[in-house]
Amino acid sequence: MKRIALYHFETLTWIARLGTFQAAAERLNTTQPAISARVREVEDQLGVSLFRREGRRMVLTARGRLLIEACEPLWTGLEQTLLEVSDFAGASGMIRIGSGEIAAASCLPAFIQAVERDLPGVSMEVELDLTARMLQQLLGGARDLVFLAGPVASPNIRTQPIGSVSLAWVAGRRVAAAGGFAHPLPVWSLPDPSPIHAAMRDDLARQGVAPRSINSCNNVRTLIGIVADGGGAALLPETMVRAAIASGRLVEILPRPERVLHFEAAIRAREQEPLVLELFRRTADLQIDPGQSPD
Numbered sequence: 573m574k575r576i577a578l579y580h581f582e583t584l585t586w587i588a589r590l591g592t593f594q595a596a597a598e599r600l601n602t603t604q605p606a607i608s609a610r611v612r613e614v615e616d617q618l619g620v621s622l623f624r625r626e627g628r629r630m631v632l633t634a635r636g637r638l639l640i641e642a643c644e645p646l647w648t649g650l651e652q653t654l655l656e657v658s659d660f661a662g663a664s665g666m667i668r669i670g671s672g673e674i675a676a677a678s679c680l681p682a683f684i685q686a687v688e689r690d691l692p693g694v695s696m697e698v699e700l701d702l703t704a705r706m707l708q709q710l711l712g713g714a715r716d717l718v719f720l721a722g723p724v725a726s727p728n729i730r731t732q733p734i735g736s737v738s739l740a741w742v743a744g745r746r747v748a749a750a751g752g753f754a755h756p757l758p759v760w761s762l763p764d765p766s767p768i769h770a771a772m773r774d775d776l777a778r779q780g781v782a783p784r785s786i787n788s789c790n791n792v793r794t795l796i797g798i799v800a801d802g803g804g805a806a807l808l809p810e811t812m813v814r815a816a817i818a819s820g821r822l823v824e825i826l827p828r829p830e831r832v833l834h835f836e837a838a839i840r841a842r843e844q845e846p847l848v849l850e851l852f853r854r855t856a857d858l859q860i861d862p863g864q865s866p867d
Contacts, residue, residue, distance in 0.1 A: 575613065575617055576613075576614060576617050578647075578650075579610065580610055580613065580614050581643050581646060581647040582600070582647055583596060583600065583607060583610045583611070584611075584614070584622075584639065584640050584643045584644075584647075585640070585643055585644045585647045585648065586599050586600060587607070587611075587640070588640040588641075588643075588644050589644075589713065589844070589845070590713040591713060592630075593607045593608060593611075593630060594607075595713055595714075599666065601666060611623065614639075618639075620633075620635045620636075621633050621635070621636070622635065622636030622639060622640075623636055644844070645844075648844045648845075648846065665693075665694060665695070665847055666694075666695045666696070666697060667687075667694060667695070667696050667697070667716050667717060667847060667848060667851060668696075668697045668699075668714065668715045668716045668717075669696055669697065669698045669699070669715065669716065669717050669718070669719075670698075670699055670700075670701055670706040670709055670710065670715040670717070670718035670719070670720070671698060671699075671700055671701075671706075671718065671719040671720075672700070672701070672702065672703060672706070672719060672720050672721060672835075673700055673791065673792045673793070673812075674721070674737065674792065674809050674811065674812060674833070674835070674860065675719035675720070675734075675835060675860055676698075676700055676719075677792075677811070677812055678811055678860050678861060679719075679734060679735075679858045679859060679860050680698070680719060682858075683854070683855070683858060684696060684698070686854070687851065687854070691847075694847065699715070702762065702763070702766055702790060703720040703721050703765075703766065703767065704765050704766075706718045706720050707720070707724065707726075707729070707838075710729070710838060710839070710840060711728055711729070711840065713840075716839065716843075716845070716848045716851075717837065717838070717839055717848060717851055717852060717855075718837070718838050718839075719734070719835065719836075719837050719838075719855075720835065720836060720838060721766075721767040721768075721833050721834070721835055721836075722834045722835060722836040722838075723834055723836065724836060724838055726841075727841065728840065728841050728842075729838050729839075729840065729841055730838065730839050730840070730841045730843070730852075731836040731837065731838045732836060732837045732838075732852065732855045732856055733834065733835070733836055734835050734836060734837055734855060734858040734859060734860050735834075735835055735858070735859045735860040735861055736832045736833060736834045736835060736860070736861070737809045737810060737811045737832060737833050737835070737860060737861045738809075738810045738828055738829075738832050738833075739768070739771060739775075739807050739808065739809060739810060739828060739829050739831065739832065739833065740807070740808060740809075740810045740813055740817070740824050740828055741775075741805060741806075741807050741824060741825050741826035741827075741828070742799060742805065742806060742807075742808055742813050742816075742817065742822040742823065742824055742825065743757070743799050743804065743805040743806075743822065743823060743825045744799055744800045744801060744802045744803075744821070744822065744823070745820060745821070745822075745823055746802050747799075747802055747804070747805065747823075747825070748823035748825050752805065752823075752825035752826070753781050753805065753825060753826060756782060756783060756784035757783060757784055757804045757805050758783065758784050758785045758786075758787055758803065758804035758805075759772065759776070759783040759784075759785070759786050759787065759804055759805055759806065759807075760787050760788070760789060760795050760798055760799060760803065760804055760805070760806040761786065761787070761788055761789075761795070761806060761807065762788065762789070762790060762792070762795070763788040763789075763790055764788070767833055768807060768808070768809070768833065769788070771807060771829060771831050771833070772786075772806075772807040773786075774829075774831070775807060775826075775829040775831070778829075779826060779827070781826070783804075783805075784804075787804075792808060792809065792812055793812075795808060796808065796812065796813060796816060796822070799822065800816065800821050800822055805825060805826075807829070809833065810828070811860070811861045835860045837852060837855035837858070839852045
């Protein structure tokens, strides 16, 4: 038993949390063979098998499940205590953050700067994506914390509201000068199932507007460029087109929908990693749109 160390408990805990040796290896910044070697060391010390192979998958044995269920709260409690005693000053590790483009263009940079200032030992991996894919990544253990359009209703997800943004129908100056939707226009949007896509279709129906076509692009900044250059119209987050409207590059061509987009920070409901919980706690201070008026 003398050769079972804290890193063995940490390894078993992350296998339990993420479900595979490979995911645990990525989270602990090591290799899958190294994770396998740690598991073998524990098995050799205990004289029992913790995993069995089923095809290409490694599945916990009954004894392995018992050990990991016992180890996880022990490791989590120790880690939490050490971090709280040091006021998280010694926190280290990699946090994988997912964000939609709207949050990335507003509150995410300040959040990252605050983490870098207060927790210099923490590394962050940020990936931009659409809401539906981020939810899959979060539930699958590929992301630890995500910023997305909500509301998210899932018993497996814990959320923190971070504000809302309004939407605006915009087009380039030439299209607006020609009458906007007085003539059938191509409409551009984020792809379905984006909340903006659903809001676009609902509002076209509400206002009785028939578009010439509905096209999609998964990048808001590209959408802004397309419609600013005369490619049609788009329903876009007001926060991301505010400056272009103020400068006259874009013009609002329909009344704004009453519907707004709500945004949330989210983690797994059963998340126990103290560092992830600390970063999630900090999201309570975020606002996706602090409410500045256009210049």
